[in-house]
Amino acid sequence: MPELPEVETVRAGLNRLIVGKRVLAVTSDTPKSFPNAEADVKQFLVRAEIIAVKRRAKVLIIDLSGAYSLIIHLKMTGQLVFQGKGVHFGAGHPSDSLINPLPDKSTRVIFDFTDGSKLFFNDQRKFGWVRLLPTIEIPNLDFFKKVGPEPLSDDFTWQIIKERLLRRKGTNVKAALLDQSVVAGVGNIYADESLWGAKIHPTTIVAKLTDKNFKDLHKALRDVLQLSIDKGGSSNHTYVDAEGKKGSYMTFANVFRREGQPCPRCGTIIVKTRVAGRGTHLCPHCQKLT
DNA sequence: CACTTGACCTGTCCGC
């Protein structure tokens, strides 16, 4: 599921909903989704206060009092759903809200707060995880040492996306975009959407891209990520935000999961292929292989 | 070394 816009939407929601709360108890399916030893959870997580909720790439970082942090990766089907006062289950928009009561069979971790509210980590496919570690150790994790720049940061220029992509100059541009060490946070949806926006065929070898391609891709990627954040992310079936609500970006998608439909730009029928081992959507007229 | 493929899991959908 979650790529940069979805994780950012969850982050913003949690930052609003759980900062200042104190952890009362934690139950989990340890070690699968939460591999820390029970003793460490008891010592460094129980009784800790939530200080801030941050994001780097597709990873959530929840800083706790006591110089520890929770690191959470939602992978394909992870959810973080808060329930407590001020957030009414299914309220307002029944069709946009989580229908099943929590916990359900996908619930892997439950955080109980001292005010009676709860945070559920659900993950159907069990690829995601929660880890507790000293805040100071986060930058030393292999993932954070090698992860690329944030594409929405002010200093992310077209020259930077060019330089980063050229680290994978022998491969196709879609595989390079999906590589988290090249650029942070891009996944299958926004790779396809941004390549369509920049009129670049996904199998184009990076070394063959022109400066115009890099400029167009830089703009298309930032535009599509920002639009999706504004729409609360993309929801297929498993993604929901911290209040259990779905995002609406898929309504605005131009090619992703729109095979058989006309390209919004030229009317040519969108096709689905396989690139870099992933389902890939493109307009065969707008995105010519050069 | 650079790049590609398989594995991790569960659930759903599609063809026979």
Next chain:
DNA sequence: TGCGGACAGGTCAAGT
């Protein structure tokens, strides 16, 4: 209706 296989928004380890 049942069954097998492909596929699903991500990332590693292992393979070529």
